[in-house]
Amino acid sequence: MHTRPPLPPFTRESAIEKIRLAEDAxxxxxxARIGLAYSLGTRWRNRAEFVDGREAAVALLERKWTRELDYRLIKELWAFDGARIAVRFAYExxxxxxxxxxxxxxxxxxxGDDGLMAVRLASINDRPIAASERKFHWPQGRRPDDHPGLSELGL
Incomplete structure (x- = not known):
């Protein structure tokens, strides 16, 4: 059986680790890399789009990044319990x-017990900003460890 640590039930520390791994991905x-974190039968609600299965989730992400250019994301723990994690996030x-x-x-x-995400329910709102209002300026890829998180940025 393929597993994706950290595994549930989550502690505060393992939930934060799981979130950072997702953010990095x-x-x-x-x-394709991101898709490996989701179960084959994963179910998503992403905005108003409903997705069933890993292949459909990967296809959604491929479409996403053809229109969302220079994407940079920060995720932060909101709550956790057992096999569930609630996250807040912002991306530019x-x-x-x-x-x-x-x-x-x-x-x-x-x-699931294997650490693969079986359900992802996302509610997202977009706010136009001026280039001068941007707060996420690191080079494309992983957010540097010393870059402030959402709370530190006042977001």
Whole structure:
């Protein structure tokens, strides 16, 4: 059986580790890599889109990053219990016309015993911002360890 540590039931520390691993993967913008963290039968609600299965989730991510350019994400623990983690997040991106956005959201995650995410429920709102309002300036990829998180940024 393939496992994806940390495994449930989560402690505060293991929930934070799981969130950072997810953030790092999403900041890679590599849908195939990200897909490996989800069960084959994963179910998602992403905004108003409902997704069933890992392949459909990977396809959603491929579409996402054709329109959300220069994407950078920060996730933060909200709550956890057993095999569930609640996350708040913000990410910045621009569209192909150069308009920047900050997207704010919440995710509810549920994991199988193998540590793969079985359910992802995401509510997301986009706010147009000026380039001068951006707060996420690290090079594409993993957020540096010394970069402030959402709470430190006042988000």
């Amino acid at each position: 999403w900041n890679s913008r590599d849908p 991106w621009r569209d192909d016309s150069g308009q920047w956005f900050r997207s704010y959201g919440n995710e509810n995650w549920e994991f």
